[in-house]
Amino acid sequence: MPGAVEFWFEFASTYSYPAAMRIEALARGAGVEVTWRPFLLGPIFAAQGWRDSPFNIYPAKGRYMWRDLERTCTRLALPFTRPSQFPRNGLLAARVATAAAGAPWVADFVRGIYRANFVADQDIAQPAVVGALLGALGLAADDWLQRASSDTTKARLRATSDEAMALGIFGAPTLRVGDELFWGNDRVEEAVAWARSGR
Amino acid sequence: MPGAVEFWFEFASTYSYPAAMRIEALARGAGVEVTWRPFLLGPIFAAQGWRDSPFNIYPAKGRYMWRDLERTCTRLALPFTRPSQFPRNGLLAARVATAAAGAPWVADFVRGIYRANFVADQDIAQPAVVGALLGALGLAADDWLQRASSDTTKARLRATSDEAMALGIFGAPTLRVGDELFWGNDRVEEAVAWARSGR
Numbered sequence: 001m002p003g004a005v006e007f008w009f010e011f012a013s014t015y016s017y018p019a020a021m022r023i024e025a026l027a028r029g030a031g032v033e034v035t036w037r038p039f040l041l042g043p044i045f046a047a048q049g050w051r052d053s054p055f056n057i058y059p060a061k062g063r064y065m066w067r068d069l070e071r072t073c074t075r076l077a078l079p080f081t082r083p084s085q086f087p088r089n090g091l092l093a094a095r096v097a098t099a100a101a102g103a104p105w106v107a108d109f110v111r112g113i114y115r116a117n118f119v120a121d122q123d124i125a126q127p128a129v130v131g132a133l134l135g136a137l138g139l140a141a142d143d144w145l146q147r148a149s150s151d152t153t154k155a156r157l158r159a160t161s162d163e164a165m166a167l168g169i170f171g172a173p174t175l176r177v178g179d180e181l182f183w184g185n186d187r188v189e190e191a192v193a194w195a196r197s198g199r
Numbered sequence: 200m201p202g203a204v205e206f207w208f209e210f211a212s213t214y215s216y217p218a219a220m221r222i223e224a225l226a227r228g229a230g231v232e233v234t235w236r237p238f239l240l241g242p243i244f245a246a247q248g249w250r251d252s253p254f255n256i257y258p259a260k261g262r263y264m265w266r267d268l269e270r271t272c273t274r275l276a277l278p279f280t281r282p283s284q285f286p287r288n289g290l291l292a293a294r295v296a297t298a299a300a301g302a303p304w305v306a307d308f309v310r311g312i313y314r315a316n317f318v319a320d321q322d323i324a325q326p327a328v329v330g331a332l333l334g335a336l337g338l339a340a341d342d343w344l345q346r347a348s349s350d351t352t353k354a355r356l357r358a359t360s361d362e363a364m365a366l367g368i369f370g371a372p373t374l375r376v377g378d379e380l381f382w383g384n385d386r387v388e389e390a391v392a393w394a395r396s397g398r
Contacts, residue, residue: 048257071379170259170260171260
């Protein structure tokens, strides 16, 4: 019996972009359910002593990542524009995704935010950018921005980020199937196959 | 016209093991030439402020890597035993591979050292281990161990490691095709395809 995959992601994360664009179709094709798990990498990086993205801290790794991501998007036929600012602050978008957990439009919202950041080069930290996407999805933007900044939502996102660290998650995207973790866009297919096999 | 791929590797590196076992057959199938480029990660890590493998410095990443490597080897039908010591010192083996550059037995030597480290759990820093492999390949072990420790060989390996850093190499394995770098066992197929296309 096919299982389920948890998709742990952070809106600032570069390799989460191609993974987020692909996961739903791949899972559907395999009869596997996806749960979207927005979380924050900031506290996890801070616990490792990093106050910035490792792609900024280690320049050779960063230069490689941008070229590799470009090649990867070309290979996957995904549009890509290197953001003029990196990393962008995905806190507001993560809070919206948290408040909207389980809503049928979460996947479209997630992909829309990734497109804003990595295709349209928009600042996803801005309420106007997030609100415009919500509006384009036919939702009441102001309502959702308000729910996003409620204490309940803030606490829930903090708890999810704590859970990520407790699970041993150290980067994004991470796909979780049962007790198995699969890190990176390179592991999306393997994670879905693992879930499909119902191991 | 198919091109060539440089395979930059370090004997202590975990993901270099499955990549080293696969690269020659994949390249042959694509009509692509392989150049083996042994180098040392130590100086590159030291320049980033690391005095140990990042898999030891960042425990969550290390735990993940061991499990991921185990799954990867299963998927690729490669035997794997987690080494009882990590990282092992690959300096002597890298010097032998440097001294033997271009010899027809280099690929067999490289794979033999990886098998010793990641299958037989042997200490590849020991001259006896490296010498036994050389002997099994029908070579004069003492001769090659002596050439490995010559000043010429030492200088050549240092120069190669400097070259790696200058090229922007920050981890192993790294495959180089023209000006393009491909990092990790996950990129072996893409690098070979890139070389094959002669871009």
